[in-house]
Amino acid sequence: MVRHIKLAGLIATLLVIFLPSFTLAQDVNFGVSPAKVKIDNLPPGEATEFELTIHNKDEIAHVFTFTTFQPPEEEREEGMAGFPDVSWISFSSPEIEVAANSQANVTVTAAIPQEQKWAGKDWEVWLGIAAESSDLLGVKLYVRCLVSTMGGKSNIGLFAGIAAAIVLLGYGSYYYLRRKAKPE
Amino acid sequence: MKAVITSILVAFILALTFSLPALAQDSGTITITMTGANEISISLDKTHWPLGNVASNTEYETSPPIEWCTLTVEGNCNVNTFIVGKDAEWVSNPSAYKWTLSSDGTNGETIYGLWFRISGDTARGYVPVTKIESEFWPYSGGSGSSLAPGDKKQFGLRLLTPTYFVSGRQMQTQITISAVAA
Numbered sequence: 001m002v003r004h005i006k007l008a009g010l011i012a013t014l015l016v017i018f019l020p021s022f023t024l025a026q027d028v029n030f031g032v033s034p035a036k037v038k039i040d041n042l043p044p045g046e047a048t049e050f051e052l053t054i055h056n057k058d059e060i061a062h063v064f065t066f067t068t069f070q071p072p073e074e075e076r077e078e079g080m081a082g083f084p085d086v087s088w089i090s091f092s093s094p095e096i097e098v099a100a101n102s103q104a105n106v107t108v109t110a111a112i113p114q115e116q117k118w119a120g121k122d123w124e125v126w127l128g129i130a131a132e133s134s135d136l137l138g139v140k141l142y143v144r145c146l147v148s149t150m151g152g153k154s155n156i157g158l159f160a161g162i163a164a165a166i167v168l169l170g171y172g173s174y175y176y177l178r179r180k181a182k183p184e
Numbered sequence: 185m186k187a188v189i190t191s192i193l194v195a196f197i198l199a200l201t202f203s204l205p206a207l208a209q210d211s212g213t214i215t216i217t218m219t220g221a222n223e224i225s226i227s228l229d230k231t232h233w234p235l236g237n238v239a240s241n242t243e244y245e246t247s248p249p250i251e252w253c254t255l256t257v258e259g260n261c262n263v264n265t266f267i268v269g270k271d272a273e274w275v276s277n278p279s280a281y282k283w284t285l286s287s288d289g290t291n292g293e294t295i296y297g298l299w300f301r302i303s304g305d306t307a308r309g310y311v312p313v314t315k316i317e318s319e320f321w322p323y324s325g326g327s328g329s330s331l332a333p334g335d336k337k338q339f340g341l342r343l344l345t346p347t348y349f350v351s352g353r354q355m356q357t358q359i360t361i362s363a364v365a366a
Contacts, residue, residue: 031225034218035261035365041214048214055223057258074324075264075364126364135231136357137253141224142364 030062030098031055032129036144037108043150045114051105052143054129056098064098066091066106067128069142076124080146083125088112089145095132110147120151225259226363233341241291244343250303252340255361262330262366265320265337269298269313272357283346283355287314290344297344298359302337310342313359320361330366 033053042048054064068086076082083089092107108127112118126142230253235244246252257263274281282294289297289312299310302321305328311318321337322328331337341359 029225029227029258031223031259033223033259035222035224035259036218038217039214040217043214046214048216050216050218055225057225057227071364128362130360133231133358134356136233136359137228137231138358138360139226139228140360140362141226142362143224144365 029057030064030129030131030139030141031057032141032143034143036146038146038148039110040148041150042110042112042147044112044116044118047109047111049107049109051107052127052129053103053105054096054098055103056100056131059100061097061099063095063132065095065130065132066093067130069126069128071124071126071142077144077146080122080124083123083147084118086125089125089127108145110145112147112149119149121147121149123147123149222261222365223259224261224263224363224365225257226263226265226361227256227258228361229254229256235343238343238345240345240349241347242345244345246340246342248340249342250301250340251338253338255337255339257331257333257335257363260333262332263363264322264330264366266317266362266364267300267313267320267359268315268317268362269359270315270357272296272355275354275356281350281353283349283357285315285357286312286344287316288312291346293348294346296346297342298357299342299344300339300359301342302339313341317362 031054033055037050039048039050056062056064068083068089070082070086073082088111090109090111092109096104096106098104123146125145125147127145128140128142130138130140233246238244255265269285271285272283273279283296284294286292286295286297289299289310291297298313300313300320301310302308305321305326307326308323322330
C-alpha cells in the first residue's frame with residue numbers, strides 16, 4: 001500500500017503543465033509592403049529614409065515590433081555582403097499598434113558613417129516585422145533591404161586629374177624657362 | 185610662350201576629363217527602389233497547442249501529426265520561409281526557471297526537444313526546431329522551390345519533454361515562422 005502511494009507521488013511530481021496560453025484562438029494574418037527596398041548611391045556620411053506599410057488583416061488590433069536581421073550568406077542576393085552594423089538602420093518607432101483591418105506606416109532610416117572605407121559597397125540586411133503575441137506560433141515577415149553606397153572611385157579620378165595637371169604644368173613651365181634661358 | 189599656353193590648356197582639359205565625372209558622381213542623387221507594390225504576407229491557421237499536463241521524457245505530437253497547421257502565402261510575391269524556436273519559460277516567473285531548447289531535438293535534464301514535419305516532405309521527415317533560424321521551406325539540397333502566392337504547406341509539431349523538470353509549473357514557449365521575398 002505504502003509502495004503504491006509512493007509511486008503515485010512520484011508520477012505526480014513528473015507532471016507539469018505545458019500550456020502555450022489559453023487566449024482566444026486567432027489566425028496570424030498580416031502583410032508588409034514593399035517586400036524589397038533597394039537604396040543606391042547612398043554617400044557615406046549621409047542618411048536616407050523610406051516607409052514600410054504594415055497591413056493588419058486580422059479582426060483585432062495588433063502591436064507590431066521591428067527588428068533588423070543579418071541574413072546568412074546563402075540567403076543574401078548575389079554580390080551582396082553582410083551589413084557592417086545594424087545600428088545604422090533605425091525605425092521611427094520600435095513598435096506600432098495597428099487597428100483591425102487597417103494599415104500603418106513606419107519610417108526606416110539608413111545612415112552610413114562618414115568614412116571612406118564604406119564607399120562603393122553593396123550590403124544586404126533584413127528588416128523584421130512581427131506581431132506581438134504570447135501564442136505558441138508566431139509569424140515574422142522580413143523585408144529585404146539592399147544598400148549600395150556611392151563609389152569610392154570618385155576621389156581616384158579627382159587625384160588623377162590633379163596629378164596630370166601638375167605634371168603638364170611643370171613640364172610646360174620647364175620648357176618655357178628653358179626656351180627663355182636660351183640665347184636668341 | 186605658345187607651348188606654355190598649350191600645356192596649360194591641355195593640363196586643364198585633362199584635369200577636367202578626369203575630375204568632372206568624379207565630381208558629377210559626388211553630386212549624384214540617392215535612389216530608393218521599392219520593388220513594385222509587392223506585399224509579403226503569410227498566414228497560419230493555428231497558433232495554439234494546449235497540451236495540458238505532460239510527463240517527463242515523453243513525446244507529444246500535434247493531431248493530426250503532420251497536417252495540424254496550414255501556412256498560406258497571402259501576399260503577391262514568392263517567399264522562402266524559416267523557423268526558429270526558443271527556450272520554454274515558466275509563465276509565473278520567466279527569469280527564474282526555464283527549459284532549454286535542444287540544438288538537435290534530443291532532451292536532457294530541463295532540456296527539451298522540438299521538431300516539425302511538413303506534409304509530403306518524406307526526404308527530411310521530422311526536423312529539429314532550434315534557436316537558430318533555419319530553413320522551413322524550401323530547404324538546401326531539396327527539390328522544392330520558393331512558395332508562390334496561394335501556395336499552402338501543412339505541418340505538425342513534436343515535443344520531447346525533458347528527462348527531468350520541476351513539476352507543477354506552467355511553461356510557455358514560442359516558435360516563429362518567418363518569410364522573406366524569394
